[in-house]
Amino acid sequence: MVKSDGLKLLETNENYVALAIVDAEKYQETNLKIIKELIKKSLPGVYVTLNLPYEDIKNKFIKQKVNLNNVIFIDAVTKTAGGKIKKTKDCLYIGSPKNLSDISIAMDQAIMAIPAEDKFLFFDSLSTLLLYNDVKVVAKFIHFLSGKMRIWKVKGIIISLRREKDKELINELKAYCDLTLNL
Numbered sequence: 001m002v003k004s005d006g007l008k009l010l011e012t013n014e015n016y017v018a019l020a021i022v023d024a025e026k027y028q029e030t031n032l033k034i035i036k037e038l039i040k041k042s043l044p045g046v047y048v049t050l051n052l053p054y055e056d057i058k059n060k061f062i063k064q065k066v067n068l069n070n071v072i073f074i075d076a077v078t079k080t081a082g083g084k085i086k087k088t089k090d091c092l093y094i095g096s097p098k099n100l101s102d103i104s105i106a107m108d109q110a111i112m113a114i115p116a117e118d119k120f121l122f123f124d125s126l127s128t129l130l131l132y133n134d135v136k137v138v139a140k141f142i143h144f145l146s147g148k149m150r151i152w153k154v155k156g157i158i159i160s161l162r163r164e165k166d167k168e169l170i171n172e173l174k175a176y177c178d179l180t181l182n183l
Contacts, residue, residue, distance in 0.1 A: 015149075015150070015153050015154060015155055015156075016155055016156065016178040016179055017146045017149045017150065017156040017158070017176065017177045017178050017179070018155075018156065018157050018158070018177060018178065018179035018180070018181055019126075019158050019160060019170070019173055019174060019176075019177040019179070019180050019181070020034065020157055020158065020159050020160070020181040020183055021160050021161075021162050021170060021180065021181065021182050021183065022159060022160070022161060022162060022183050023161075023162050023183075024161050024162070024163075026183065027159075027161065028060070030159075030183045031122075031124060031159065032060070032061070032064055032066070034122065034157055034159075035047070035061065035066060035071075035122060036064075036066055038120045038122070038155065038157075039066060039067060039068075039070070039071070042070070043070070043116075043118055043119060043120055043155070044070035044071065044114045044116050044119050044120075045070070045071055045072075045114070045119045045120030045121060045122060045154070045155075046071070046072050046073075046074060046107060046110040046111055046114070046119075046120070046121045046122070047071055047072070047073050047074070047122045047124070048073075048074040048076070048103065048106075048107060048121070048122065048123045048124060049073060049074065049075050049076065049077060049124050050076045050077060050097040050124060050125060050128040050129060051077065051124055051125050051128050052077060053075060053077045053078040053081065053083055054073045054075040054077075054078060054088075054091045054093075055078075055083075055086075057073070058073070068090070070114075071090065072090055072091070072092070072110040072113065072114070073090060073091040073092070074091070074092045074094060074103065074106045074107060074110060075091055075092070075093050075094065076093075076094040076095070076096060076097045076099075076102075076103060077097075078093055079093055079094070079095050079096065080095070080096045080097065092106045092109070092110060094106055096132065097128055097129055097131070097132040097133070098132040098133060100129075100133065100137070100141050104141075104144070104145075104148070107121065107145075107148070108148070111152045111154065117153075118155075119152075119154050119155070120154055120155040120156070120157065121149055121152070121154045121155075121156045121157070122157045122159070123145065123156070123157065123158045123159065124159045125158075125159040125160060125161065126138065126142065126158055126159065126160035126161075126166075126169075126170075126173070127159075127160055127161040127163065127166060129141070130166065130169070135169055138169065139169060139172055139173065142158065142173050142176060143173075143176050145158070146158075146176040146177060147176075158173075158177070160173075162182075
């Protein structure tokens with residue numbers, strides 16, 4: 001496992017599973033930087049959001065002139081929050097961050113729908129999963145997810161907020177990842 005304080009390691013052409021640990025006050029800015037870094041190479045991918053509704057993320061990225069033409073979103077927030085679901089070609093809506101099976105199935109469908117050999121999966125965020133699921137369940141899911149990322153041969157990024165109460169889980173999850181990015 002490699003540790004880094006920056007995004008330079010994401011520039012590699014190799015596939016990897018990276019755990020990005022982010023301060024809460026830099027969360028939005030960091031997500032934007034990571035996605036920009038991945039997209040600037042015309043890399044298609046999947047953005048799994050458990051934190052903000054798809055429409056909000058899309059609007060923020062558009063304001064920053066981020067080209068989302070090759071990104072499929074999986075939104076596990078909008079239905080939970082009682083928001084309106086508009087059928088779109090670039091977003092799959094999941095009922096809740098609690099339903100890990102639905103999230104897994106949606107990720108598999110989205111990744112397989114991208115014909116490119118090089119692609120990414122951005123998972124936002126581990127911290128939100130912990131609000132809806134037991135720590136042991138989340139650890140098993142991330143272990144499963146890291147294995148799937150390797151099978152899919154993607155550049156995988158899992159975001160987690162830097163929180164003292166998640167420290168033990170994050171330390172355990174580092175063993176499943178190739179990179180740990182302290183951002």
